[in-house]
Amino acid sequence: MTKAKLVEILRDMGEEIPDDESAPKNKSPHGKVKYTCKECGGKGICEHNNRKPYCKISRGSQICEHNKRKAGCNVCQRVNILKKKQFVD
Numbered sequence: 001m002t003k004a005k006l007v008e009i010l011r012d013m014g015e016e017i018p019d020d021e022s023a024p025k026n027k028s029p030h031g032k033v034k035y036t037c038k039e040c041g042g043k044g045i046c047e048h049n050n051r052k053p054y055c056k057i058s059r060g061s062q063i064c065e066h067n068k069r070k071a072g073c074n075v076c077q078r079v080n081i082l083k084k085k086q087f088v089d
């Protein structure tokens with residue numbers, strides 16, 4: 001995994017990561033990472049102007065069946081804990 005990719009994932013998770021000056025080729029003229037720049041039509045942005053993995057309309061990979069971010073869905077997290085318990089027992 002490249003550092004840029006890692007930063008992108010961390011940003012997706014809501015972390016405040018300062019722009020890395022060592023990766024200028026990924027920068028858009030709007031001061032964002034091109035991949036997730038709405039103005040540039042980055043590949044990471046869907047037709048609804050949302051980040052693809054988190055677009056509820058596009059049913060992104062990070063959106064669960066309850067129409068929430070998987071990481072922040074209480075129902076999913078409870079189910080995951082139950083599943084883990086079952087495997088342990």
Ligand SMILES: [Zn+2]
Binds near residue numbers: 029030032039
């Ligand atoms: Zn841009």
Ligand SMILES: [Zn+2]
Binds near residue numbers: 049
């Ligand atoms: Zn969408």
Ligand SMILES: [Zn+2]
Binds near residue numbers: 065067070077
């Ligand atoms: Zn859920």
